[in-house]
Amino acid sequence: MFISSVEITNFRTFKERKIIRFTEGINILVGPNNIGKTTIIAAIRSIFDKNKFALDINDFSKLMTKEELKKSSPKIEVTVNLQKSSNEDSESDDLLAIRNWLTDVNNPYKAKITMRFQLPIKYEDSYMNAIKSLEDIDSIWLELQDEFLPKYQKKYFVGQAAQPLMDNSLSRFNCQYLPAIRDAEKRMNSGNNYLLNKLLNFFIDYDLKSNKKLEKDEIEKKIQERHKNFHGLSTKLLDNLNPRFTEGKKEMLKYSNQTGATFDGEEPEFNSKLNDHDILKEFSLVVKNGELNVPIKLNGLGYNNLIYISLVLAELQQSRSNSYFGDNSSIFPFLLIEEPEAHLHPDMQYDFLKFLRNNIKDGTTSETAKQVIITTHSPNITAAASLDDLIVLSKYKSDIKIGYPGKAFNEKPKDKKFVERFLDVTRSNLFFTNQIIFIEGLAEQMLIPQFMKADTSGIQNSHISIINLSGRYFIPFLRMFDTSNNPNTAIYKQVSCLTDLDPIKGDNNISWPPIFQEKPDGINKNIDNIKSLNSSNIAVFSQNEDSGYEPNEGWTFEYQLFMDNTDPRKFIFLDSTIMKYCSAWKKTVASRILCK
Known part of the structure; x- marks a missing residue:
């Protein structure tokens, strides 16, 4: 079983119903800041996180209008859809545990659970009366927060008929959440029920x-x-230790009579029994370095976070033990991680993702988590990931779009492999930027x-990435952004492609010189190929792009730049003249990149 999709309505970033689809194993949410990655994680947590996840006024979408708030009280709805895993048995424990959630019993089976956070119907009239005279939207939100939010209820509904959840099936899901800023030391060592202690109690006597x-x-x-042998040893230890407190105990407790602590024959005493679980509470993690034991608090944040994550994975493994927990064992342990790159060196980021990929796999055979959902801003992680792992969020024409680059290649597996091979750390930045300029070579990159920078329209502040493809390899990359042919999977971003004319050889098979004296047999077919995509968010620019070709045109960007700036009295690389004498390219880059 795995989470196949999440549907979110009126929750934080997403006002209108938004569907995010997931795959088995690892899923990586990428995109610019404030695009909705954390909202997706929070939506999943609102259903499955066993720790208290209380919704408040800030969880409603603030994109709601005054008219909508006056029409009815706002509500939040989150639906999680689940589906049978590829390697799952037909009569698996997963299926039996969520039998009441089923929406389709065929192979693969499908199930769903919905969380609704809403005002009970009996208070709806009171809400409408309270806000009918309010004209300011902030006043409506304030009235909702003060008078009605305490009356809101979170309820769960399952199955095709959306029946109320009546059993404990939700408790069989173990959702572990790792926030972006985490105090690993505190989480490992805080309280009697801290993570390390829980694991020690489970893994003690693991050989048996x-x-x-x-x-x-x-x-x-x-x-x-x-247990009995340890009790015998601890009794001898305490018998040796207790006489040393005979006089000290009298002094420590001499005021108990005066304070009334000995009322009704009761008096304080030291516990003189010790079992193995009491000892486990005193265990702490250290890092062994030769003969030295370094306390965990002296380690770096990144190292401690890796240790903490390893313990969380061990806890997920523990939670699946049927012999230890019986019917309370987890059928679906999964992991939500925000920004795993926090405090991690780039090499560690790569190794961590590699570890997850090797251990999670399809989710069914994993000993720890069955599924992992990650948010990241790290091109190191996206460069190491498969395109199938990536879910790209982007803002396009005031709407948040969800792209699935691994599914955007249709019947072009070679193009997909090509892109994955060339998506290094630098090129992976295309997933995070707002707009993209694809270029061919080093001259354009410089x-x-x-x-x-020389342009005065502020284009350099538009979060545009320049991606050097080191050749005319536009089409494989553009398939990920082709909203015309792949509207449901494409990444919605504005993309410009800057390419040279690059003439075709003549009939005599002789290459044309860098500067033409007459019309060649043809020019760069790549221009027509890009235009044939007919995608409104993709544009291509070249020399005399409108007229196609004129005599004495330059063969490449470098030659064209020289031909447009032949006046020896004015050096084009001076700040005062650089844009004036590159007018064609100024038009291409500064004005036309944002025209569609």
């Missing part, structure tokens, strides 16, 4: 608990013998940013 050759009764008998 995991021994499949022994019967359950035999295992329990051997563990009881170990000069276009300088043109943008």
